[in-house]
Amino acid sequence: MHLLHVVGARPNFMKVAPVLRALQHRPGVRQTLLHTGQHYDANMSDIFFQQLGIPAPDVFLGVGSGSHAVQTAKIMMQFEEAILDRRPDWVLVYGDVNSTVAATLVCAKLRVQVAHVEAGLRSFDRDMPEELNRLVTDQLADLLLTPSHDGDQNLLREGIPASRIRCVGNVMIDTLVRLLPQARLPEAPLQDRFALVTLHRPSNVDDPEILRGVLETLVDLSDGCQMVFPVHPRTRKKIEELGVLFPNEERFLMLEPLGYLECLALQKHATAVVTDSGGIQEESTWLGVPCLTLRENTERPVTISAGTNQLIGRDMVKLRSALTEILAGHGKTGRKPPLWDGKAGERIADILLEPAQPMLRRAA
Numbered sequence: 393m394h395l396l397h398v399v400g401a402r403p404n405f406m407k408v409a410p411v412l413r414a415l416q417h418r419p420g421v422r423q424t425l426l427h428t429g430q431h432y433d434a435n436m437s438d439i440f441f442q443q444l445g446i447p448a449p450d451v452f453l454g455v456g457s458g459s460h461a462v463q464t465a466k467i468m469m470q471f472e473e474a475i476l477d478r479r480p481d482w483v484l485v486y487g488d489v490n491s492t493v494a495a496t497l498v499c500a501k502l503r504v505q506v507a508h509v510e511a512g513l514r515s516f517d518r519d520m521p522e523e524l525n526r527l528v529t530d531q532l533a534d535l536l537l538t539p540s541h542d543g544d545q546n547l548l549r550e551g552i553p554a555s556r557i558r559c560v561g562n563v564m565i566d567t568l569v570r571l572l573p574q575a576r577l578p579e580a581p582l583q584d585r586f587a588l589v590t591l592h593r594p595s596n597v598d599d600p601e602i603l604r605g606v607l608e609t610l611v612d613l614s615d616g617c618q619m620v621f622p623v624h625p626r627t628r629k630k631i632e633e634l635g636v637l638f639p640n641e642e643r644f645l646m647l648e649p650l651g652y653l654e655c656l657a658l659q660k661h662a663t664a665v666v667t668d669s670g671g672i673q674e675e676s677t678w679l680g681v682p683c684l685t686l687r688e689n690t691e692r693p694v695t696i697s698a699g700t701n702q703l704i705g706r707d708m709v710k711l712r713s714a715l716t717e718i719l720a721g722h723g724k725t726g727r728k729p730p731l732w733d734g735k736a737g738e739r740i741a742d743i744l745l746e747p748a749q750p751m752l753r754r755a756a
């Protein structure tokens with residue numbers, strides 16, 4: 393059986409690693425790794441391949457940045473050629489980035505089977521580009537591998553037959569469980585107590601006044617707790633245009649984007665996490681660290697119902713009071729959701745190799 397995995401952007405890499413590993417010694421399996429090149433900086437891509445032990449991609453499309461339409465179209469054009477050359481039995485796509493939806497659309501038209509890893513998540517917010525990517529990918533994919541049961545319910549509600557849906561657990565947590573012992577803090581002037589901050593969503597960084605409001609609140613709060621802020625490339629460009637005055641590094645430490653092991657160690661040792669990332673909401677829940685999410689909604693509701701996550705939206709008064717509570721030792725506690733156990737990759741491998749699975753295959 394020939395499986396082709398598609399990755400493109402940073403959050404894909406921690407999801408593909410456990411699936412590649414789970415399948416590498418299974419008899420009769422051949423794997424191809426295709427990187428679209430959506431993320432291309434060394435610290436947004438290469439470092440994850442090294443730290444996660446992912447083999448070099450067999451195919452690299454090198455599409456780079458662009459508007460959503462340009463980026464998606466470029467991926468589709470080049471991916472179509474790659475698929476026609478290779479004709480895999482299954483294509484595996486991950487998460488909700490532009491590379492995910494572009495590859496799925498090409499496969500659906502070429503009648504190549506697609507399995508979507510991390511299917512069924514919904515924020516119910518179509519202003520988020522990722523929500524559109526999730527909706528289209530899940531409608532077109534043949535096999536929907538969900539991280540939690542809320543995902544199954546969302547898919548059933550959208551009319552997807554139960555026979556296509558399998559709840560396998562959270563594959564990104566597999567990578568966390570495997571690599572936590574190797575997590576190491578970055579070499580940087582960290583204080584004993586700090587909050588980890590990450591921001592990159594268009595809804596927070598594209599409007600200068602919203603970004604200014606968030607940054608000025610964090611600068612104020614850095615009086616009581618150091619802010620440690622690895623800055624995503626799109627956010628860095630926006631900050632440079634703003635001219636906000638930041639205090640010294642003891643209070644406000646801005647870093648380049650970090651490797652996986654450094655980011656994990658910072659989360660583990662942080663007093664609080666302030667983020668708009670999807671993956672970090674989940675990782676902080678597993679680690680039991682209080683997380684304040686600067687979004688109005690989340691496609692990962694289990695991090696709120698079971699975990700340490702709290703939605704703050706754009707309410708800066710709420711951010712102040714929630715962070716003050718955490719610093720006073722009254723942060724939200726939680727538990728690990730079911731099937732976040734480090735074995736999701738193995739469950740995916742088992743499902744793909746089930747003898748009944750080829751029945752899903754469409755007519756050529």
Ligand code: UD1
Binds near residue numbers: 401402521626
């Ligand atoms: C993408 C994903 C988002 C994910 C995020 C993680 C989509 C729609 N969005 O958003 O879901 O949470 O990745 O990082 O797919 N840039 C660089 N170097 C890089 C990559 C990007 O400088 O290696 C800059 C470019 O200016 C680019 C901008 O960042 O235009 C945005 O990159 P893009 O891949 O379009 O989206 P992200 O915001 O990274």
